Amino acid sequence: MTTTAPARCDLLIIGAGPAGMAAALAAAESGMRIVVVDDNPAPGGQIWRNGPGVQLPPLARQHREGLARHANIEVLSGTRVVGLGDRANTGDAAALILENATRGWTQHASRLILCTGARELLLPFPGWTLPGVTGAGGLQALIKAGLDVRGQRIVIAGTGPLLLAAASTARKAGAQVLRVAEHTSWGALAAFAAQLVRWPAKAWQAPTLLRPSLRANAHVLEALGNTQVEAVRLQRGSRTEQLECERIACGFGLVPNTHLGQMLGCTLGERHGLQVDAGMRTTVPGIYAAGECTGFGGSERALVQGAMAGHAAAGEADAAQALQNQLARWNAFADALHRHFPLRAETLAALPRPDTFVCRCEDVAHGVLRQRSNWIDAKLHTRCGMGACQGRICGAAAQVLYGWTPQPARHLLSPARIATLADAGGKPSHESATQT
Incomplete structure (x- = not known):
């Protein structure tokens, strides 16, 4: 793994989560020169995030070791996409301006795979800006990064399996999880649980996450406190309850990270993710997409999509097609998630x-x-x-x-240093970085 990259590569992959790692490994045998860009300190994405108290699962270690073994894969950690650059050759994919802690440059590639993942949907409620209020996934990330929550009273609210996973992480770190307030109903939870026999690994995992603190048909009303969270008010059916706590973690599902894809001209498909065909191609020639940016559905689905995109980008259509049955299986799991954990807006x-x-x-x-x-x-x-x-x-x-639809950025994706834009060359944008 390196901290520099050639100005040109055969395949540029944005995101080093499960989808991006799988895409790189699938394409590696073709001999393509591959660059993988990720803004985290190490590959793994959110689900395989490193940290002082984290023991990576075997599959995550296997993928990391695979990236390190291939001389034709360069992983640029701590690097982000800040905007569009000038395309060098007519047949290239779009050029991207990249930035790390020391420099900025324009990266050119023949093919591009977007594995930009998803982020938590955070919805405002009174007190949500108080210190101590985070997203459910945000709480997980903080604990993995070394946050000490031993003895703290925590309330987790929102909807989706991430709540139970966050609660499990917090308990293992020594916190007292007072309540998991799930917005969906007991009936929907039971229907979802009944279907898990179709995915045995998920069925085996589910009982380890369930605890007596779980309440269905419940949601957060208000975080209470002056300079720090001191308590939370919850709605449970027709009743309200107030619990004293030190932390509140709220997550209302996931939102696909499509900003870069939209800036590149890719069309959105169902569930607000990037639209892809059976070969993981987006609507823009030379650009593929895989993982949660095409619509969230879990790491297993992301791994399969990533492998398919890698094979397809390398011209190995038969290898990509051979994974269709696996993808159909995990697409069904994604469908179940969306069906049984709807957002009651x-x-x-x-x-x-x-x-x-x-x-x-x-x-x-x-x-x-x-x-x-x-x-x-x-x-x-x-x-x-x-x-x-x-x-x-x-x-x-x-x-x-x-009900508003935010407009995608046109040139710059995020704030960037002036030196980055100067080093990238060309004319990246006439707009300032805070006006995209």
């Missing part, structure tokens, strides 16, 4: 008060935003979405709260 959209911040970067409140007509109108009049996260958090929330 009408309930969650009623949570914020007029003074509840929706855009945390620019301190824009719900009462101000609901007077605007659409996303562009809100940006022009309130600076919503113009802060450090570039609308990734508030943009997804605005879709649930107001």
Whole structure:
């Protein structure tokens, strides 16, 4: 693994989670010169994140070791995509401006695979900006990075299997999980559990995650405290309960990271992910996509899609086609997740008060935003979405709260150093990095 890359490669893979790792390993035998870019310190993505107290599963170690064995794979950790560069050759995929801690450059490639994953859907409620409130997946990441939660009282709320996984991580780290408030109903949970026999590994795992603290048909109402979380109010059916706690972790599902794909001109498909065909090709020639950015469905699905994309990008259509049955199996699991953990937007959209911040970067409140007509109108009049996260958090929330569709960036994906744009050459954008 290196910290520099050639200005040109045969295959550029964005994201080193399960999908990106599988894509690189599948394409490696072809002899293609492959560059894998990821902004984390090491490959693995969110699910295989490294940390002081983390013991990586055998499959994760196997993939990392596989990347290290192949001389034609270069992994650029701590590197991110900041924008579009000038295409060098007519037949190339789009050129991307990359940036790490020391430099920026334009990376050219014949083929491009997007494995940009997904992020948590965070929805605003009174008190959600208090220190001690995080996403459910965010809590997992913090604990893996070394956060000491021993003895802390934690409440986890939202919807989806990630809640139980976060609760399990917190318990193993010594925390006291008081409540897991699952928004979906007991009936939907039971129906989902009954289908797990189709995926034995999932069925075997499920009982280890269940605990008496689980409550269905429940959701967060308010985080209480002055300078730090002190308690939480929950709605459970027709009742409310208040629990004293030190931490609250809320996650309302996952949102595919499609910003880069949309900036490149790729079309969105079902469930707001990038649209791909049976060979993992997007609607833009030379660009493939795999994993959660095509719609979330778990790491197993991401691994299969990544392998298919790698084979397809290497011109190995038969090898990609041979994985179709595996993909169909895990697509069925993804369908079950979406069917049994629906987001009841009408309930969650009623949570914020007029003074509840929706855009945390620019301190824009719900009462101000609901007077605007659409996303562009809100940006022009309130600076919503113009802060450090570039609308990734508030943009997804605005879709649930107001039905708005945030517009994709045109040239720059995230704030970048002036030196990066200068070193990249060409004319990356006339816009500032906070106006995309």
